[in-house]
Amino acid sequence: MLGAIGLDEAQESAYRVLVAVGAAEVPDLAHRLALPEADTERALRRLERQGLAARSSTRTGRWVAAPPGVALGALLTRQRHELEQAELTAALLAQEYRVEADKPAVHDLVEVVTGADAVAHRFNQLRLGAAEEVCALVTGRPNGVSGTDNEAEERAASRGVMYRVVVEREVLTLPAGIVELSIALGRDEQVRVVDTVPTKLVVADRSTAMVPLTGRGADPAALVVHASGLLESLMGLFEAVWREARPLRLRAGGAGAAMAEEAVPGPDAVDLQVLSLLLAGMTDASVAKQLELGLRTVQRRVKGLMELAGVTTRLQLGWHAYERGWVARD
Structure with a gap:
């Protein structure tokens, strides 16, 4: 202290x-x-x-x-x-x-940062300097530009910085993917899922963005973009992906939150986790693995959700889930 x-x-x-x-x-x-x-x-x-x-x-x-x-x-x-x-x-x-x-001169609108340490340092500067909002697209492929860092995000949340994050489905299958996303949701961050995102991207306060320049296996390098038409295009890309993404809903509040949800007629906390991951495009087997449940348990819960919604197909279940407010697009 x-x-x-x-x-x-x-x-x-x-x-x-x-x-x-x-x-x-x-x-x-x-x-x-x-x-x-x-x-x-x-x-x-x-x-x-x-x-x-x-x-x-x-x-x-x-x-x-x-x-x-x-x-x-x-x-x-x-x-x-x-x-x-x-x-x-x-x-x-x-x-x-x-x-x-x-x-500003045209060449001052962008910076090229090379080297793992330099990229990581510049990336942390970008997020820690945010005052209002951080928007991020996150892939499952590692490089110097990442959308999630619990310590940095906790410090940002304590200052009132809002996070909007879109992750591609592959992130949910990573060993710590579900845990990190649950922690993020527990900080009231907004997290959505799509099949794939076009690139990793972080935008701070709509004034500075950072995108990777190198692919897998190459020395890390990133492009830092300041206020310009290019930055507006990158922000437009984020908003387009955000609109098409599906909200992720996971239990992040521990036993107390689970009890509060189970007291209300309807799906319990685990049901909502299963449903959210299925709507994100994961298979029954992948959901079972990520939530440490048996495959039959997942299938039984899905069947119970279908009976609760009064439908006979999973397609109808997805539609009713949105209609009943079990999950939401906004």
Whole structure:
């Protein structure tokens, strides 16, 4: 929790123990932290430089914690000041950039990024810098441009950034595909499925997009597109795929959510998972594998859904599922 003010895990743990016990010698502290004495002493010296710990004046070899209200308050004040300076610098640079970009040259509208590390870094910059919305097309083929990253997306969701993601059906068959999509749906992201998507694509705030340039086996490279006619075309491509895609519905809220759904007459949470995956184009066997159910269990649930809807074919079941609101296109 104190990493934001520059403490690593060992330093934070050492400070917490000192605060709890009042004072301690290095061997005792090392034992409590389960760390070598050399590492413990190194952490204490770093705490000393930051004003969070000091050597005891009454007993050689003992260390005491500085009062948290004073010591941490000073560090927080310094961090706030540095952050304010960084924000001011960022605002000035953004203003300079806008002035220079009023009439951008054609070659400034796109960037070519090469190398796995550079592509991944630029991609994270794109998503972490989004303020309103991230739109993504996701394929089942790995490369540097990906539409899902739980840690980054959680941070974005905490800032109120909306995600709209279209995945191709192959993603559902990947080992962690269903789990990651369930987590995404649990963050209230909108996820839809199509048979295939034309390309991987990420668009942040309708102002910057990123698409891969290389195919499988080649060194990663990507194209970063800024505000231009090309960007508008890429956004139009996303919207066209989004309109044709089918919404994905999976249980993402745990047992409580399952109980809430089962209290209402109609399909239970597992039924809706089965139905959503079938409407995404998966076979009974694939659904059984992804949900860790038996094939006969899946088929029995489908039969139960057909009886509940009062239909005799799976085609009719899909139509009734939309009519009854079990799944939705919008």
